[in-house]
Amino acid sequence: MGANQSLEITLLTGPKRAGKTTWLHKNKSASAGFLSPIVSEKRQFLLLPSSETFPMEEPAGQLQVGKYSFSAGAFARVEAHIHQHFHDEELIIDEIGPLEIRGEGFSDLLRLILEQYGGKLLIVLRTEIVQEAIEAFQLDRFPLTRIEFKDL
Template sequence: MKNIYILTGKIQSGKTTKLVDWAANRTGVYGILSPVILGKKHLTDLKSGESKQLEVNDSERGGSIINIGHYRFDKDVFKWGRDRMLESIGYNPEWFIVDEIGPLEFRGEGLEPAFREILIRSELLYDTKLVLVIREGLTDSVLDHFRIPKSSIKEFTFE
């Protein structure tokens, strides 16, 4: 695994907002971002710009729901995000962002199993730089869980 960059920070610290701005000024940036839009988490496909509301209220029904902490997420939107990820990596982009990897993926939910497939494919995509957004304090757990060698990791900077 080469060209893996980690962006880490606290919850709601602006990681995604900075990535949105960074990606807007570049071509060849694909993947999935999870911005908060109008107070709700969404998934946004960087290739198409399409966005879907991921976070749902207790009163909102329809589709299957994943609960984690005080969040309720729509499983169908995660499936959509996984499909977009697997489609987009096939274009051999210069940059590929996965926002974010954490407890749901440890349970095989959220962006899994697409994330693991992206890791496997990244072995073959020598020019693609993979950016992983990981909540502060979870980096070692993510690296261990997905067997990503620490020696292959670089810190992502907005340059």
């Protein structure tokens, strides 16, 4: 599989709870995609540009990472939203994490975007999994810009 030549990827990296999502909400809210804010200590999905928000976590969710349990239905809702905005100039994916690295969550969606999306893609990654994500999704096939959150 060859690289999608028109795709430009920016990796926004930083430690957990460094403020990446808050910064994106303040500065990129007109873009399409999704953010993953924490509201009242619960993870949410926030769709862009609409700002529609709904819970990511579910007590008996189908997707598990450590102590967290996530709703497969919420992930499907985000995926449908991304498909509706597939022709927008910029997509934001906040974030790709351990779930995706092990082939769950948004891993299939990200692979589809990498193959078929032709705009600017901003992916949020925690610092400690950047290299693992680059390898898992072969991100180095594409023009790649990395911005460390502390540099913004």
